[in-house]
Amino acid sequence: xxxxxxxxxxxxLAAGLAACEPIEIDDGGGGGGGGGVLFTKGFxxxxxxxxxxxxxxxxxxxxxxxxxxxxxxxxxxxxxxxGRSVVFVQQTGSTFxxxxxxxxxxxxPSTVFASGGATCPNCTDFRYPTFNPAGNVIVFAFINNSxxxxxxxxxxxxxxxxxxxxxxxxxxxxxxxxxxxxxVLAPAGSSxxxxxxxxxxxLSGGSNPVAPNLGNEVLWALNRAAVSPDxxxxxxxxxxSSGGSRIFVGPLNPFGQLQRVTEHPGEAGxxxxxxxxxxxxxxxxxxxxxxxxxxxxxNLDAAVGPGTLLIPSAAEPSYGGQ
Numbered sequence: 001x002x003x004x005x006x007x008x009x010x011x012x013l014a015a016g017l018a019a020c021e022p023i024e025i026d027d028g029g030g031g032g033g034g035g036g037v038l039f040t041k042g043f044x045x046x047x048x049x050x051x052x053x054x055x056x057x058x059x060x061x062x063x064x065x066x067x068x069x070x071x072x073x074x075x076x077x078x079x080x081x082x083g084r085s086v087v088f089v090q091q092t093g094s095t096f097x098x099x100x101x102x103x104x105x106x107x108x109p110s111t112v113f114a115s116g117g118a119t120c121p122n123c124t125d126f127r128y129p130t131f132n133p134a135g136n137v138i139v140f141a142f143i144n145n146s147x148x149x150x151x152x153x154x155x156x157x158x159x160x161x162x163x164x165x166x167x168x169x170x171x172x173x174x175x176x177x178x179x180x181x182x183x184v185l186a187p188a189g190s191s192x193x194x195x196x197x198x199x200x201x202x203l204s205g206g207s208n209p210v211a212p213n214l215g216n217e218v219l220w221a222l223n224r225a226a227v228s229p230d231x232x233x234x235x236x237x238x239x240x241s242s243g244g245s246r247i248f249v250g251p252l253n254p255f256g257q258l259q260r261v262t263e264h265p266g267e268a269g270x271x272x273x274x275x276x277x278x279x280x281x282x283x284x285x286x287x288x289x290x291x292x293x294x295x296x297x298x299n300l301d302a303a304v305g306p307g308t309l310l311i312p313s314a315a316e317p318s319y320g321g322q
Contacts, residue, residue, distance in 0.1 A: 039103040041321030044077040045314040062311045080131040083321025087129045096126040119161045128174035133181040174224035179231045187221035195221040211255040237273040264289045276319040
């Protein structure tokens with residue numbers, strides 16, 4: 001069957017998906033060895049009510065996601081390029097772990113890297129893990145002897161931890177890999193709440209400025225600056241002077257003027273965040289417009305607007321797979 005995008009409301013599936021085989025319906029017990037999830041490409045996310053990791057394939061039922069974890073305390077999931085694994089942060093008390101779990105639900109989550117370990121005893125507060133295109137390296141943000149977030153890398157088997165940045169005066173947001181897998185793009189600034197520029201950080205260490213300021217109407221990025229699949233564009237969640245945030249897209253090589261691609265008439269304070277490229281012309285994102293966090297999609301060649309609702313009651317989304 002030809003792959004198609006989901007166009008769903010919070011209570012009904014689009015007619016075009018009615019004949020497609022859905023992923024396994026959440027049975028309340030979640031994943032962790034059950035298997036049977038049909039996932040090749042789609043969203044991973046958490047839900048605020050239980051803080052577990054869920055996935056929905058592009059051809060699946062967005063109202064019946066598959067739960068992959070059961071312990072709670074999960075955040076910032078990201079899907080591997082091949083669609084077979086999700087990496088996420090697990091917090092238990094004051095301990096932070098990077099964990100992975102297969103998207104087919106065939107195994108329990110496994111720990112890749114934990115705070116307080118011998119290789120980085122002061123590492124804590126992990127955020128924003130993401131796989132490189134090959135799926136064998138994870139880059140993430142963390143705090144180490146500073147109040148700001150640096151970036152680090154670790155192999156997917158837990159070996160080879162390395163801090164990629166070492167400036168305690170600079171904080172980094174969510175990293176996004178360039179297509180070559182040798183470096184990431186990340187918003188950066190003097191604090192985690194004011195990420196006012198973009199930097200390219202090499203996996204061998206060191207960074208170079210991409211945009212000294214974001215310009216236009218963007219005060220700073222909230223969480224993520226995502227590189228498009230072809231490496232030519234960037235999508236980011238731009239903070240506005242109104243107090244809300246919207247998704248902006250602009251050229252990356254070289255960096256150029258950002259254009260707003262989402263809007264919510266009558267909801268100036270609505271926050272659109274966590275952009276994730278679905279293809280070179282579509283961006284998925286999280287929005288709390290209407291007072292409920294949902295995942296939406298916006299087409300870049302369409303008029304600026306709220307986007308199409310894809311997955312209800314979801315948070316911290318990331319899109320991946322092939």
